Amino acid sequence: xIGAMQDWPLTxxxxxxxxxxxxxxxxxxxxxxxxxxxxxxxxxxRDRARRLAAGLTALGMRPDDRIATLAxxxxxxxxxxxxxxxxxxxxxxxxxxxxxxxxxxxxNHAADRVLLFDLSFIALVERIAPRLETIEHFVVLTDxxxxxxxxxxxxxxxxxxxxxxxxxxWVAREENAPAxxxxxxxxxxxxxxxxxxxxxxxxxxxxxxxxxxxxxxxRTVALPVSPIYHASAWSIPYASAVAGAKLVLAGPHFxxxxxxxxxxxxxxxxxxxxxxxxxxxxxYLDASGLGxxxxxxxxxxxxxxxxxxxxxxxxxxxxxxxxxxxxEMSPVGSVGAPTPEIVAQGDxxxxxxxxxxxxxxxxxxxxxxxDANADCPRxxxxxxxxxxRGPWTVATYxxxxxxxxxxxxxxxxxxxxxxxxxxxxxxIVDRSKDVIKSGGEWISSIELENAAVGCPGVLExxxxxxxxxKWDERPLLIVVRKPGASVxxxxxxxxxxxxxxxxxxxxDVVFIDELPHTATGKLLKTALREQFRGHVLAA
Ligand code: ADP
Numbered sequence: 001x002i003g004a005m006q007d008w009p010l011t012x013x014x015x016x017x018x019x020x021x022x023x024x025x026x027x028x029x030x031x032x033x034x035x036x037x038x039x040x041x042x043x044x045x046r047d048r049a050r051r052l053a054a055g056l057t058a059l060g061m062r063p064d065d066r067i068a069t070l071a072x073x074x075x076x077x078x079x080x081x082x083x084x085x086x087x088x089x090x091x092x093x094x095x096x097x098x099x100x101x102x103x104x105x106x107x108n109h110a111a112d113r114v115l116l117f118d119l120s121f122i123a124l125v126e127r128i129a130p131r132l133e134t135i136e137h138f139v140v141l142t143d144x145x146x147x148x149x150x151x152x153x154x155x156x157x158x159x160x161x162x163x164x165x166x167x168x169x170w171v172a173r174e175e176n177a178p179a180x181x182x183x184x185x186x187x188x189x190x191x192x193x194x195x196x197x198x199x200x201x202x203x204x205x206x207x208x209x210x211x212x213x214x215x216x217x218x219r220t221v222a223l224p225v226s227p228i229y230h231a232s233a234w235s236i237p238y239a240s241a242v243a244g245a246k247l248v249l250a251g252p253h254f255x256x257x258x259x260x261x262x263x264x265x266x267x268x269x270x271x272x273x274x275x276x277x278x279x280x281x282x283x284y285l286d287a288s289g290l291g292x293x294x295x296x297x298x299x300x301x302x303x304x305x306x307x308x309x310x311x312x313x314x315x316x317x318x319x320x321x322x323x324x325x326x327x328e329m330s331p332v333g334s335v336g337a338p339t340p341e342i343v344a345q346g347d348x349x350x351x352x353x354x355x356x357x358x359x360x361x362x363x364x365x366x367x368x369x370x371d372a373n374a375d376c377p378r379x380x381x382x383x384x385x386x387x388x389r390g391p392w393t394v395a396t397y398x399x400x401x402x403x404x405x406x407x408x409x410x411x412x413x414x415x416x417x418x419x420x421x422x423x424x425x426x427x428i429v430d431r432s433k434d435v436i437k438s439g440g441e442w443i444s445s446i447e448l449e450n451a452a453v454g455c456p457g458v459l460e461x462x463x464x465x466x467x468x469x470k471w472d473e474r475p476l477l478i479v480v481r482k483p484g485a486s487v488x489x490x491x492x493x494x495x496x497x498x499x500x501x502x503x504x505x506x507x508d509v510v511f512i513d514e515l516p517h518t519a520t521g522k523l524l525k526t527a528l529r530e531q532f533r534g535h536v537l538a539a
Contacts, residue, residue: 010202012085012179013170015241020046023218023244029266030074031251031258033118034146040075042241045082051161052083054168059137059160061113063088063171066181068112068135069229070096070103070121073249076141076157077228078237080116083161085179085198088171092181093229096121097519098191104131106183106191110398116141116157120252122148175199181398182231184327185520193398194327196232204330204392205238207361212337214270214299214321220245221266221294225254225273226302230520231331234272234299234323256284264293271295274302274521275309279460282312283482292316299323299335301357303522304428306450310354324357324428326414330392333414334358334366339423355450356427357418364390367411368420380421383429383442387411417442434525436465436473443475443504445525448496452477455495457487462515462523463506466535474537477506478528480515507537 008014019026024043032038040048061067067084069091071077084091092110094103103124107115108131115132116139117125125138129152140147143158173179179198183191209216216222216239224236224247232238240247248266250259254277263271278300285292298313301323310320325331336358342349360366368376368384376382389410397405406412417429429435429444436443445463452461460480465473481487489509496505510532516524 009173009175009198011170011173011175011198012082012201012238015202015205015238016042016046016049016082016086017170019241019244026218026244026246028075028078028247028249030076030249031253031262032074033072033120033252034142038075042244045075045079047166048161049079049083049086050168050170051164051166052079053087053170054164054166055160056084056087056089056114057168057171058164059114061087061089063173064090064178066090066092066110066112067114068092068094068107068110068116070094070115070117070125071141071229072118072120072252073224073228073233074118074141074251075249078247078249080141081180081228081232081237086170087168088173088177090178090181090195093232095183095185095227095229095519096124098185100124100128102191102519104128106193107135108133109190110181110183110193113137114139118142118252119146119148122150126150126152173198175202180232182229182327185518190401192401194330194394195398196330196392200330200392201232201235201238203363204332205235205242207363207392208235208239208332209243210361212359213332213335213361214239214272215297216240216243216245216270218244220270221248221268222246223248223250223259223263223266223268223271225250225259225271225277231325231327234301234325234332235330236272254280256281257288260284260288260290260292263295264291267294269294270297270299272299275300275305276303276460276517276521278309278313282309285316292318297321301325302520304357304446304450305355306453307351307355308454310351320354322354322356322358324426328394328412328414329364329388329390332361333364333388334360334426336425341423353423353425356421356425358426359424360426363392364388366420366426368418376419378420378422378424380419380425380427383417383419385432386414386416386418386426386428388414434464436463436475438465438468438473438475438503439471441503445475448475448477448500448504448506449523451496451499452479452492454499455487455492457482457485457491459483459485460515462525462528464525464528464532466507466532466537468507468537474507475504476532476535476537477509478515478532479509479511480513481511508535510535
């Protein structure tokens with residue numbers, strides 16, 4: 001047939017060029033590891049990414065080479081994402097909170113050739129360097145003045161690109177070529193690599209900008225507290241370039257005081273992070289009496305958002321969008337924004353909808369299936385395994401690890417148990433390995449935890465299944481008290497009465513000083529199960 005539209009590959013070079021040409025002055029503000037604040041803009045980030053691409057090419061890096069980062073959210077890390085992809089390479093963002101052995105495994109598995117890292121990680125890098133089999137160059141993300149003394153032969157980031165060609169042309173790649181690599185945290189078995197393509201990254205970023213997702217536009221001032229090293233800060237370094245948004249990056253800081261100051265000083269109106277960050281923030285705000293300036297929207301995900309958190313932010317004029325996703329989904333799968341039906345039903349319905357994990361973005365298909373693989377009805381109560389597919393969902397792990405991970409129709413099993421209602425809201429019941437199986441029925445540990453953290457005096461709560469002679473498993477509630485609080489077992493059980501189904505009532509409550517978390521901030525239930533394996537419940 002005669003007539004066609006243009007073939008225009010969706011590449012990251014084009015994306016950053018768009019931001020540089022159309023939003024050149026829009027700022028990127030970073031708190032630096034060296035201390036102080038740094039201000040740049042999309043035009044400068046593009047130019048420096050180009051120089052980095054030229055510098056890496058001069059070092060001998062070639063298309064498809066993996067180049068790793070161990071870094072916080074700063075303008076330099078954003079430059080790395082674009083510069084590495086722009087020279088045809090693959091930006092492998094490593095989570096610095098992993099154990100040494102895991103980092104070594106990941107870097108060797110990826111066969112990373114260069115490691116760019118923040119000053120904070122010099123001791124870590126020196127420690128593991130002898131075991132890194134493929135790294136040829138260590139580059140410190142700093143200037144000459146801050147270069148550390150080291151037994152390693154270190155390069156300086158600010159010098160790497162400075163002598164390189166500022167007019168370096170992005171290496172031409174087709175849109176399905178790889179651009180990024182991120183490993184799952186591997187709480188069970190070895191971490192597996194998810195290889196993002198230029199196309200998957202661009203489509204995901206465009207979808208993230210849409211009104212019922214993150215609603216990012218040129219007037220948005222976005223603060224992704226979600227780290228770039230964990231699934232690209234939920235697309236924000238890319239989505240902000242699509243929209244020309246201002247980007248505010250907190251570097252190594254995750255505390256309430258620094259984030260609050262940044263939010264107010266930079267007029268942040270949209271911020272993103274996991275629930276634990278916002279929990280800390282709420283405590284800080286209560287204690288300090290300070291406010292949140294122009295902040296009016298939060299996107300929270302990675303773990304379930306409790307009702308008490310949504311209410312606490314609503315009382316401060318901040319709307320919470322609950323999102324769900326996973327590394328395997330780039331990571332955004334669903335985001336909650338009220339539909340007209342929900343709005344018509346009033347505030348309580350709105351709150352109930354916000355507690356669910358959101359509706360699928362265009363580009364994500366979702367379904368829930370039962371044990372026989374039959375589709376569950378979209379009635380909000382039938383639950384089963386949550387399957388997904390789409391252009392930014394994993395098809396195969398890096399190097400084929402795990403074998404075939406989708407079924408014949410391309411569905412990927414998320415490992416989550418969920419419901420979907422008639423408006424398309426998906427609600428996570430639990431991770432399939434965390435759900436508590438009691439007398440043939442299922443108890444959602446997430447729902448119990450969310451109810452428990454609403455109890456005054458509770459800082460954090462976890463629920464695990466403990467073996468029970470009659471019921472197979474019963475819930476054990478593990479609580480961390482707020483400083484100075486004296487909430488008791490009886491208080492907890494009284495609080496939960498009427499808030500949860502009677503047969504969900506935890507059989508016991510224990511108090512501990514701190515809960516274990518994964519490198520991505522989730523409750524580490526495997527460690528809790530180990531710790532409380534011998535815990536005896538009444539028969
Ligand atoms: P990992 O930590 O194993 O690398 P991810 O960080 O990719 O995995 O997290 C994915 C998982 O996190 C999801 O499968 C789901 O269990 C959980 N998750 C993410 N968002 C939410 C949410 N809003 N509510 C409940 N669970 C969530």
